[in-house]
Amino acid sequence: MMAKTQDLVRRLAERAEAVCRHYLSAGRRQGRYWQVGDISNTPGRSMFVRLQDSPNGPAGKWTDAATGEHGDLLDVIREALGLADFADVIKEARRFLSLPQPEFEERQACQRRASVPSGSPEAARRLIAISQPIADTLVETYLRGRGVTALLGTANLRFHPRCYYRPDHHDSTETWPAMVAAVTDLSGRITGAHRTWLAPDGSGKAPVDVQRKAMGNLLGHAVRFGYAREVLAAGEGIESVLSVRELMPGMAACAALSAAHLAAILFPDTLRRLYIVRDNDPAGDGARDTLIERANTAGIETMALSPMLGDFNEDLRTLGRDAVRMQIRRHLAPEDVARFMLG
Template sequence: MRTDAAALSAALAGRVHELVRELLPAGRRDGQEWRCGSVAGERGQSLAVHLSGARAGVWSDFSGGSSGDALDLVAAVLFAGDRGQAMRWSRGWLGLQDVDPGLQPRRPVVVPDTGRAETDAEAEERRRAAMRIWLGCKPGLRGTPVDHYLSARGIALAELGRAPGAVRFHPELWNTESRRSWPAMVAAISGPSGSMLAIHRTWLATGSDGAWAKAPLNNPKMTLGRYAGGTIRLARGSTRKPLAQAPEGERVILAEGIETGLSVALACPELRVLAAISLSNMGRVELPATVREIVIAGDNDDGNETAQKALQAAIDRFLEQGRTVRIAIPSIAGADWNDVLRDQAA
């Protein structure tokens, strides 16, 4: 029996309670909706599927900006958006024809909260989820909460001359801790070739004074995806070339966080600035052989033995690669370079 897309979608919607458990087993019922994090199938609330009424089977993924009917859901979850394969799978699942043995659906893989290392397949699912969030962001920063948040930190993007393309604004990004969405600053973490490995998210909110700041969460900053060796590319310096095309002998500033990196970029516009996301990742950062000198714009973690060991490990690795390493650390205990920038502005 052959059926068209509309008829298949209607048939799937008639069995939507079974369908969502088949496609998104880690989800949970919330009233008249089935909720999970995204079409990748992780736990969360950003994807909602209607379970009853005229809109049964209709869904929206607020993390990635996609939506559709029940057939579209099959396509998005199992076949990377291919409706043709989704139709063939749906006919088999509904019993309208024999299951096609040639179909290889991509099942969503969910990492349970066990603390174990994720598999390559699970890592790929997280990378895809990160990409969907990135594509759902707005590339322009002027006038957005990200612009206001950075301005409150003393970072005037207009003074950079060019806002970093690796930083975007998401108007409504789901946060699992608070079980709600917040505006967010989203940054792309790229590997040596320039391809995106993961994303970094900073959820934002306005305080009692009306100023934008980090949202009142235990963890207002989080990454999504494997990012070992990657960086957030904040400024290209005077060469304006991509990192992979860095000219021979170029000097690079390596900071830990986005705010620190942008603060240094304002002070040293002629130099390339990268954010390593964390001290533990700083020693893993992969740089072209043409980069001969690295300036680490570190935080003053005086007394923090763990941080000092991680910093020394990064220094040792870069020295072993035959590079020159210089260290720039604020003189005030516990301060970073964004603190210095704000103190100077005050």
């Protein structure tokens, strides 16, 4: 099976430019490379696909200079068509090359090779890989409907148009559009994913019993917005943390996804001041108290940012930007007001 896959990779590499023109149509040839924004076919110049063998490597290999990701043309086909099943990637590659389709047994072997435990970090990484950037998608519509417009630095948020949803205690599955968030460790490695299922028009969450679910390894990790150095804002929910960043888009922030996980987040070695974006409930009180104790032990200054209502997104939507700005400003260190706060 491995030999046959390698043969497909070799055949695709022999037609690397044709593959790129078909699956990465937003890019263009630049000398011996095909240049495009990323593997999701976004216009730009960050990703390079080698079109010819060279001393630096074989044809068909690609690298995204912005993210450090790399791979081969099977990865390009998988991402272009949003294929989660490796057998479907093989089938599409053979179709493109006008090769006979594999027999049933070979297809089953492909499926076994591609299978990973449900809910595992690897399953989370695959979900992130087949999702797309949020620009001009229902995720952007959903967030703007919740008052969140400062979306710079939100690359860890992705959109999946047909994300599987299985109701509790049911064998059947449904598909809904979803905001998919990458949970990462301090080095940026994806350890998990968080899904928020959305209404078909992005006007709110989907009408399902459990609108949010996480998968993978979450403890100590978070959904990160910006790169944390000496100052970080950490909270529970994605929308609440983004509501604070609405007034401080330059401050690095992270969403731990629950009070228990917020209390357990890992601190960057460079961190000197931590703003705790707490929810206004007993669980939020507990997370705040635990974080203060842990941070003080590590020599990190802490300041709690407390909402006037349930959380900062409720404040933003109900009370407005000016009220949220005033509430946050009174709890910031003076140097952080000048450095991070808008207006």
